[in-house]
Amino acid sequence: MMDEQGRLLQSHIGVGMGALSGAVGMGHPHMGPPDGVDGGGGGGGKQDIGDILQQIMTITDQSLDEAQARWCSIYQPRSDDDGLSRPARPRKHALNCHRMKPALFSVLCEIKEKTVLSIRGAQDDDPPDPQLMRLDNMLLAEGVAGPEKGGGSAAAAAAAAVAGGANADNSAEHSDYRAKLAQIRQIYHTELEKYEQACNEFTTHVMNLLREQSRTRPISPKEIERMVGIIHRKFSSIQMQLKQSTCEAVMILRSRFLDARRKRRNFSKQATEILNEYFYSHLSNPYPSEEAKEELAKKCGITVSQVSNWFGNKRIRYKKNIGKFQEEANIYAARTAVSATSSVHHGSQANSPNTPTSAGSSGSFSMPNPSDMFLGIPGMNGDSYSSSGVTPNIQSQVDSLRHVMSQSSAYGDGMAANQLYSPPAMSANGGWQDATTPSSVTSPTEGPGSVHSDTSN
DNA sequence: AAGTATGATTCGAC
DNA sequence: GTCGAATCATACTT
Numbered sequence: 001m002m003d004e005q006g007r008l009l010q011s012h013i014g015v016g017m018g019a020l021s022g023a024v025g026m027g028h029p030h031m032g033p034p035d036g037v038d039g040g041g042g043g044g045g046k047q048d049i050g051d052i053l054q055q056i057m058t059i060t061d062q063s064l065d066e067a068q069a070r071w072c073s074i075y076q077p078r079s080d081d082d083g084l085s086r087p088a089r090p091r092k093h094a095l096n097c098h099r100m101k102p103a104l105f106s107v108l109c110e111i112k113e114k115t116v117l118s119i120r121g122a123q124d125d126d127p128p129d130p131q132l133m134r135l136d137n138m139l140l141a142e143g144v145a146g147p148e149k150g151g152g153s154a155a156a157a158a159a160a161a162v163a164g165g166a167n168a169d170n171s172a173e174h175s176d177y178r179a180k181l182a183q184i185r186q187i188y189h190t191e192l193e194k195y196e197q198a199c200n201e202f203t204t205h206v207m208n209l210l211r212e213q214s215r216t217r218p219i220s221p222k223e224i225e226r227m228v229g230i231i232h233r234k235f236s237s238i239q240m241q242l243k244q245s246t247c248e249a250v251m252i253l254r255s256r257f258l259d260a261r262r263k264r265r266n267f268s269k270q271a272t273e274i275l276n277e278y279f280y281s282h283l284s285n286p287y288p289s290e291e292a293k294e295e296l297a298k299k300c301g302i303t304v305s306q307v308s309n310w311f312g313n314k315r316i317r318y319k320k321n322i323g324k325f326q327e328e329a330n331i332y333a334a335r336t337a338v339s340a341t342s343s344v345h346h347g348s349q350a351n352s353p354n355t356p357t358s359a360g361s362s363g364s365f366s367m368p369n370p371s372d373m374f375l376g377i378p379g380m381n382g383d384s385y386s387s388s389g390v391t392p393n394i395q396s397q398v399d400s401l402r403h404v405m406s407q408s409s410a411y412g413d414g415m416a417a418n419q420l421y422s423p424p425a426m427s428a429n430g431g432w433q434d435a436t437t438p439s440s441v442t443s444p445t446e447g448p449g450s451v452h453s454d455t456s457n
Numbered sequence: 458a459a460g461t462a463t464g465a466t467t468c469g470a471c
Numbered sequence: 472g473t474c475g476a477a478t479c480a481t482a483c484t485t
Contacts (some may be wrong), residue, residue: 227462264463264464264465264480264481264482265464265481266462266463266464266482266483267463267464271464287473287474305465306464306465308473308474309464309465309466310463310464312473312474312475313464313478315474315475316474316475316476316477317462317463319475320476339477346471
């Protein structure tokens with residue numbers, strides 16, 4: 001075992017010697033003054049070097065004790081030695097003071113460099129870790145890494161954008177998210193700083209140690225550099241762990257935040273009422289325009305996309321089960337009808353949203369005698385509408401009235417014995433029928449077969 | 458706990 | 472982009 005190592009080392013040294021012979025002869029920077037070798041001619045110096053190197057090589061084949069003894073025999077018997085009984089110190093001292101020391105150190109340094117490089121040279125400059133890059137990018141994107149300002153809010157905004165449309169009342173969630181992100185960020189930076197500080201301290205410590213040791217053993221600057229590199233790698237792997245766990249924390253926070261957004265919260269009763277009012281008053285064409293949606297959103301304190309969602313859900317659910325919504329429809333239809341009546345009576349503007357998309361609202365139509373249709377409904381006291389008296393503005397109320405009419409007669413869950421009308425605004429194929437078509441209202445006989453597929457908004 | 462209501466999301470069609 | 476339709480996930484009700 002030892003033998004093998006020794007031979008290996010020797011072979012390395014052998015290689016090194018060949019390569020180094022020039023440097024040694026030409027006065028290596030780490031070498032002492034060439035003329036200081038022997039004070040005399042170069043021949044003696046060369047002889048000296050060769051001697052020493054020869055001995056170094058032979059040492060590799062010897063046991064430690066033998067080697068020590070040999071070194072001792074070479075360097076010990078110096079006249080200026082204090083002659084202490086402990087053999088180690090004098091030997092060390094002798095070594096340190098030897099005039100050949102710089103040269104030897106230099107040679108040994110080069111040998112070490114060569115051997116170390118040949119052993120681990122391949123893995124020295126590793127490419128940037130893709131995982132680390134990913135982590136860095138994510139931390140940067142999340143606003144954890146990088147500049148302090150705007151990081152958290154940017155991430156929160158991004159998260160909000162992912163969910164599509166900011167809810168007006170989740171600003172609290174936003175701030176919560178921001179606060180938590182800031183917390184993560186702070187921990188991350190504190191830890192990072194700690195690690196960096198520790199890394200620097202440790203590096204400095206090691207460098208000092210190596211410098212200190214370089215007086216007693218051959219340590220090349222490259223070796224120190226390499227050691228520093230190793231330390232940095234170790235610390236960067238710790239940093240990577242920190243980054244990874246930070247990323248995980250951010251992901252968890254993010255998913256929780258997004259989940260929280262998905263958490264359904266019912267709209268306020270007022271909001272639902274406003275939406276229902278619009279829906280049932282525009283039952284013929286319940287597709288609010290962008291403007292109408294914005295207005296509704298503002299009124300309800302929700303977003304436009306929520307309004308869209310609501311109408312989408314409402315339409316499909318209403319269509320799927322009209323009977324279920326009958327009561328609700330009646331209530332809202334009656335309500336809007338009442339407001340219409342009062343506004344018509346008092347000549348004031350109806351309070352319903354302006355509905356540019358109300359299909360064909362200006363079209364003339366005739367109504368069956370409402371006094372027959374709204375018996376028993378509060379507020380419907382037999383006011384009669386004539387087509388000539390109805391302004392386009394109250395088309396929505398007309399829709400409501402017609403809805404009440406139809407609902408109160410035809411679309412109970414089997415409750416209406418006398419089916420008189422088709423659904424007010426739905427065509428037989430499931431689309432929303434143009435409500436302006438008088439026939440659907442005035443001609444009960446036409447029934448659901450009447451198809452007017454104006455579903456555009 | 459089970460059932461229902463409801464807001465949000467997703468997917469394909471247009 | 473919007474829409475309908477199906478679906479999810481939660482809130483609410485029974």
